[in-house]
Amino acid sequence: MLLRMKLFLLSGFLLSAEWASASVIIDGTRVVYPQKAREVTVQLHNTGETPSLVQSWVDEGDKDATPDSSSAPFIITPPISRIEAGSGQALRLTFTGRDLPSDRESLFWLNVLEVPPAPESAEDKNLMQLAFRSRLKIFYRPVGLAGRANLSSHSLECGFESENRVMSCTNPTPYHISVVKLELVHESGETDPVEKGLMFLPFATHDFEIGFKKDVRQGTKAVFTSINDFGGAVEASIDISQR
Known part of the structure; x- marks a missing residue:
């Protein structure tokens, strides 16, 4: 199930990119998943001053795919997590198995959707909240590929x-x-x-x-x-x- 705020909040982000920024950052710029790995860990960090709710999933190249519609052969644990301010969260990425080409890498995408908490103060009830989604490439790498x-x-x-x-x-x-x-x-x-x-x-x-x-x-x-x-x-x- 995708967090309900996603579509509206992503649109809001596009209109407000000049003054808004994400609090949850991902270690690295890509994920390499060796064929023989049991799992690969991706580390998230909340650099903001408030907790953030994060939902993560993998797609096969369709940026509009949701956790419910994607058929990518990966499981992420935990799929939804709350990350406290100044804290981190490790995502465990596990390949579930599928016949993929053995002579080349296969490409998938890691999605990390961050939703900030609702404002507690009544004065902030008209404040627009924004969600941020990051997408990183996942390279599934078979064993024995030639070259470096x-x-x-x-x-x-x-x-x-x-x-x-x-x-x-x-x-x-x-x-x-x-x-x-x-x-x-x-x-x-x-x-x-x-x-x-x-x-x-x-x-x-x-x-x-x-x-x-x-x-x-x-x-x-x-x-x-x-x-x-x-x-x-x-x-x-x-x-x-x-x-």
Whole structure:
């Protein structure tokens, strides 16, 4: 059962993002679930001055999925918890079993919905309350995958088609690569931004339209800044082949 306030409160958050902020924070920027793990722990912390009620669930990529509608193969314990101000809560994430690809990672999403307590003072009865939902990627990682996940961006392969001014980049690895910045670095040292915020799926190709008028010549490099398992930034400089 999803907390009733969710839909209204999330809408309120979108309208009030400039002055509102969440109190409950999650350790880390992603969750890696090794196939052989019995469970994985995710730590929450309430940095606010009041208690917060938190509901957690996993979905398969549909941001509108609720705990009742999601069929993701994970159980979270506890699914609902009250976190006192200045305190924390450990969520235990357990894989319930399903036939998933053994040659690549599978992607799921962890949802953490925070609802603040109702105001006790009568003077606050007209105060708008806001709920905040955070979504983190969960990478289910089979055993025996080739390569190193934290260096997977170094294996990206890029080619430039001059006629259509399209750069195609392929991820030949079994890992998801979360890129926060992509830019082209020319031989002169000049840089041109291409993209912010994208994710390469395992064994997938992504096309980028190059809008600026500079030539993408031999020697130009695609520089990817990606995020590793620990939330750190990894930079990879990839030679671009001409097509």
